[in-house]
Amino acid sequence: QIQLQQSGPGLVKPSQTLSLTCAISGDSVSSNSAAWNWIRQSPSRGLEWLGRTYYRSQWYNDYAVSVKSRITINPDTSNNQFSLQLNSVTPEDTAVYYCARGYGDVWGQGTTVTVSS
Amino acid sequence: SYELTQPPSVSVSPGQTARITCSGDALPKKYAYWHQQKSGQAPVMVIYEDSKRPSGIPERFSGSSSGTMATLSISGAQVEDEADYYCYSTDSSGIPLFGGGTKLTVL
Numbered sequence: 728q729i730q731l732q733q734s735g736p737g738l739v740k741p742s743q744t745l746s747l748t749c750a751i752s753g754d755s756v757s758s759n760s761a762a763w764n765w766i767r768q769s770p771s772r773g774l775e776w777l778g779r780t781y782y783r784s785q786w787y788n789d790y791a792v793s794v795k796s797r798i799t800i801n802p803d804t805s806n807n808q809f810s811l812q813l814n815s816v817t818p819e820d821t822a823v824y825y826c827a828r829g830y831g832d833v834w835g836q837g838t839t840v841t842v843s844s
Numbered sequence: 845s846y847e848l849t850q851p852p853s854v855s856v857s858p859g860q861t862a863r864i865t866c867s868g869d870a871l872p873k874k875y876a877y878w879h880q881q882k883s884g885q886a887p888v889m890v891i892y893e894d895s896k897r898p899s900g901i902p903e904r905f906s907g908s909s910s911g912t913m914a915t916l917s918i919s920g921a922q923v924e925d926e927a928d929y930y931c932y933s934t935d936s937s938g939i940p941l942f943g944g945g946t947k948l949t950v951l
Contacts, residue, residue, distance in 0.1 A: 774942040830877045834886040
């Protein structure tokens with residue numbers, strides 16, 4: 728069955744870059760029918776969709792307006808995974824970060840990321 | 845900006861039917877998805893494409909959509925169904941977003 732395994736640091740300093748990876752097993756990041764999403768959750772903002780990458784004969788990305796100037800989501804076909812980079816983080820970016828397939832039929836385990844010096 | 849609106853809380857007694865609503869202007873043309881989240885856990889999809897139930901989800905969970913409102917119903921709610929429930933859909937451009945979530949209390 729499909730599984731998503733997240734990895735990355737739980738502590739990031741203000742102004743630095745948050746980087747997380749989501750490894751896929753049981754499906755392909757290059758699937759023509761799936762989209763691969765990053766979502767975060769904080770008490771103040773609830774569940775917030777951040778962005779996605781997907782392949783439909785070419786690669787596409789969509790990003791939430793709230794983070795569009797700071798976010799990059801990249802597929803890694805060699806390792807069947809995808810990544811999140813969020814630049815210039817502030818304490819407001821402290822949250823649990825999840826990766827998910829499509830509209831959430833499969834979720835990663837979640838990574839608590841704290842932005843603090 | 846586009847929003848999906850849910851009631852903050854719903855409370856029912858065990859065995860009653862719980863109904864959680866989600867309103868949004870794009871819902872007549874966009875599917876709604878529902879996720880259950882228990883404390884400290886990742887969300888779990890309980891309804892997709894308005895009314896379909898994923899494998900392994902109990903039959904007491906059902907979904908419907910009419911006009912600008914989607915509804916998640918839990919028939920014969922059980923104490924174990926206490927959780928936060930989130931609707932998930934897209935705006936008219938296809939960009940996903942979540943509702944604010946509804947805390948279901950069964951007692």
